[in-house]
Every structure is written in C-alpha cells, then in structure tokens.
Amino acid sequence: MQQDIITMVHGSGGSATSDLIQEVFASEFKNDTLDQMEDSAVVTGGSKIAVTTDSFVVTPPEYKGGDIGRLCICGTVNDLLMRGAVPKYITCGFILEEGVKLDLLKRVVHSMAETAREAGVQIVAGDTKVVNGSGEFYINTAGVGIVADDVDIKASNACDDDVIIVSGTMGDHHAAILSERMEIDTNVTSDNAPLVDIVRNLLSNNIKVHTLRDVTRGGLGTVLKELAKASGKTFYIEDEAIPVKKVVIDFCGLLGLDPIYMGNEGKLVAIVAKDDADKALDVIRNSKYGEDATVIGEVKNDNPGEVILKTRIGGKRSIDILQGEGLPRIC
C-alpha cells in the first residue's frame, strides 16, 4: 500500500481491501484457522459455550498503560471469564473512518495480537469496513469460550454470608483516560489486563465461586448494585476497604469524582462462599493482576437488592447505579 492513511477505496471489497487485510491484519493475527480466509472459522467447541460481544470507542486510542487494541482483547476475554469460561476464540470487526493513520492502526493491531497471545485466545475471524469521518476508528470484538459442565457462575448466585472480594485497585483506567484527555500529567496508568490467571486459579483450586463480574464502565457502585438486584441480596460494603491508589484518590479529589463510579478494565468482583474466603483471597493475590485483592464486604438478605456502603466515619449510604453523568468513550 502506498498511502499512509485509510481511504474509501480500502472499503471497496476489491484488491485494496484485500491488500489492507493481508498487510495489516493477517500478518499480525496469523493462525491456521484465520489463514483459511473462509466466511466463517470452524473450530473445536464444547457442550457448553460462552458467547459475548463488545465495541470499543475509547478516546484517545493510545494512553498510559495501554491502547484500544489491548483494551478490546481484555474486555472480551474478561467477559467470557466472568461466566467461568475458558476464553478460546475472538472475532474482530474494524470500522475505520477515512483518514485513519496506518501506522497507528498497525500499532493497535500489533497490541491486539500480543494481548491475544497473553490471554491464550486465537483471533479466528475478522471484518473491515471504511466509512466517512475524521480519522477515528472503532473495534468490535466478539468472543467464544468453553464452559466446563460443572461450572455455573452467574449474577444471581450470590448467597447469604458470601464474601465480596475485589481483585485490585479501583479507577485506574478511568483516571488514565481522563488524564490524557484533559492533558493532566499524572502517574496513573490504565489497568487493562486479561484476568485469565485469576479465574483459572480460582476454578482449579475448587473454590466455591458464586459470582464474577468485571468492574468496567459505571464502576464498582454500578456493578455491585446490578449484582445485588440480580441475586435479590443485600451487599454490605466497607468504604475503607475499597482499594484505591493514592494517585487516583488525589485525581478524583481534584475533579470531584467518586472512585466508586470510576471505570476499570482489569479488575473483577468475586463473590465466594464464606468458608472459602481466605483461600480465595490468597489464590487471587497469587495470580497475575490480582496482587492487591481485598475483601470489601459481605452478602446478607435484610434489604433485598440494596448495596449499603459503611462510610469511614460510621455512616451508611445506599449505592445506586451510575446516573447519566458518566464519562463516555472510556472503553
């Protein structure tokens, strides 16, 4: 390709499209299945499979600690993991506005390939479209994983006296994106990471995991409220126990943001049986990306669907999902 930007001809379905696919995507994502360039990939399945999708529109596309390429693989892999699946296959659809810089696209695609290798997934199918616009691009990923027959992890499974664990500090991704966008110089880096190791270790150690949920858009507050509603239980959370980095606390203080509603891209909430709590915490802390795991609360049933935050000064505050004011385009 001679040009250094994407033009409408790259979306024609003809030889320019074919060149783009070969030079930018196929060379990075190379594997036996994708290389066949069929209408769909035929792969080994399992009797129970998990299926998910997500679109990524983050601005800016590259930021401290990651980029939209790493983000899209992590997001989809993590969504599969939250049902206890072993992530296996990823599809990706690129929507490129005219004017996308080819060198940026190549860096993002390289990052996707690297993150897919880290997460142990194969990119088995893809699609590219070109649209009018101003040089931005969007990536949609879908994922398929295999779920073992005896695994049943879902939002409604939380039980009385279960323990609520978060796998690490809150708000890092959100603060990193916002810093870039506002051109504030901070040390905060995005947490975007595939949580494969944490989930694999929880399952292989036979820990009674009832619910898993990655803490993304909407933040911890939104996720906990959704899980409390889905299970009909009451979640009691200790504000003081929620891990937040000093730099993120300072950043939030400066802008009047609440860390409990800040988005993350490499953190999960695990709700586990009380008698497995210590073991679960230990397993997560010894897994990649889980070193700051903390117990933040417990499950009761006195106020169905409620999340009650015990504040540092002894008060109680009911937590709802994020209202309309959330920051768009952080993931």
Next chain:
Amino acid sequence: MQQDIITMVHGSGGSATSDLIQEVFASEFKNDTLDQMEDSAVVTGGSKIAVTTDSFVVTPPEYKGGDIGRLCICGTVNDLLMRGAVPKYITCGFILEEGVKLDLLKRVVHSMAETAREAGVQIVAGDTKVVNGSGEFYINTAGVGIVADDVDIKASNACDDDVIIVSGTMGDHHAAILSERMEIDTNVTSDNAPLVDIVRNLLSNNIKVHTLRDVTRGGLGTVLKELAKASGKTFYIEDEAIPVKKVVIDFCGLLGLDPIYMGNEGKLVAIVAKDDADKALDVIRNSKYGEDATVIGEVKNDNPGEVILKTRIGGKRSIDILQGEGLPRIC
C-alpha cells in the same frame, strides 16, 4: 426516554444507557439467555462450531427490499451456513453516532428481531456505544453455529468436474442500494435473505456439497476467483448462463457497470459433485430464496487458479477479483 434522538449520555454506561438497552433492544430481542443480562451468554454448544463476524455500514440504512437490520442478520447467518453450520447464536454491537433518530433505530432493531426469527437464530449478547458524528450508525454482528461432525465444506474442496451453481440472480442488492443513493426510480429490490433453507435442504438430501460461498461485496467475479485460487482449480463459466434480472441488466447498462462484480446479500455459489448436479439444482430451486438457481459452469484443472468466462459471442475472458473501483458502504 424523552428524547427522540441519541445523545452522548446514552453511552455513559449509567441509567440512560440502561434505559436505551431496555426500551429499544431488550424488548425486541427478548429471550431467556439475553434476558439474564450477564457479561456473556452461556449456551449449548457442539463439538465443532463455526464462528464469524461482519460489520454493516450500508448507506442508506433503509432501502427497497430491506434495511441494515435485515442485512446484518442475513450476512452473519449466511457466513455460518457457508461452512455447513446450523446458525444458532448472534451477538450485536451497535455504534451509534450522536443524532441517530430513535424511530429509525427502533425500526431497524425490529427488522433484526424478525429476520432472526425467520433464520432460526437467537440474539444472545449485545453492546451499545455512542460516538460523536452526524447521526449515522453501524452494526457489528458475530455468529456462532454448530457443524455436524461429518460436514466439511470449504473453499479448497472443489474437485475436477464439479458443477458450479448460483442460487439466483446477480446484482439485485447492489443495484437497489445504488438506485436509492442516486435517487433513480427503479423496480429493483434488494435480495437480502437468510439462506438457511437452501443449505439445510442440500445437507439433509446428502448432496455432495464441496464448497459454498455467499456472493456479497465484490460480486460473483471476485468470489469465483477466490475459490479458484483456494482450490487450485480452473472454473469455466458460461456468461450466458449467469442469471441477471432484466431491470438489473438495464440499470448496469445505464451506468456502465458489470453485473459480475455487483454485490448480493441473499445468493450463494454451490460447488457440488457432478453426479449430484441435477439433484442439487432441484433441491435449491425448491428451497426458499433458491427458485432461480442455475448451473453456470464447471471445475477443471488445466489453468490452476483461473476463472475463464465464455462470452455470448464465443470468446474467452479471464476473470480477476474486483479492482479498487468497487462501491463502498453497500453492506
């Protein structure tokens, strides 16, 4: 929701996003799996699965004979069928530019739901993002199907003396979109359709199907050339045999277009063993959307990777894939 257009707040991940999802998507796509609103859908799989993805950016989003909603389900279902899979699950990612009209979005979503029912697939996972822009929207769909253990249909499988069948007339979708865009008043309507019935009937009648490919962007010429290259065979095609509607021939004549490179969204090429040719043609013609099926050529091996078109006046012309001049945003 009070507003009649999409605004950035619909993409915040908070309550406005949740309202949009409930009111526009969940109500139309309703099924037990989707209703769980989990990070991923856990569904029944199979030992061999097909996985595919496609993004849809068609302009205009509604046209004679269909809309982007029908198109995105058909496109993904057909890609699964081309490997002999039974299409089962669809995921959809919506990228909405600020300013999308809600009533248009609702019509498109309704059309997706109707087409999914026709094709026998469930929409099991979805995602919505909002971006800046001028009121356009894009849909990415991914699909999963189950492949029977004894089914092996792929591009490289074409054998000497196989017969090449197309399931109907060429160019209808492309001409319909172009008519709308150029505001030319024609009777041509898009062919967008799910080819479930054709493929199911071919397989259930034990026809020796070697290769299937839906004839989309790039047209019949591009598809045949790709299949000839993948199989290392020579395809001899009779120009006179290629079915094209009179209205499409006239339309192409007017604009100097070649029907062989016009895109379709409800047609396939089937390459079948010679001794099954009559039966295959009969089965396709008796299937929904296959009534105009025609044998257009045969497979030889004297010029590996070549597609040779025998013209009406007795000449021969080598067919290549569509070069850069194809029309973008027709699918």
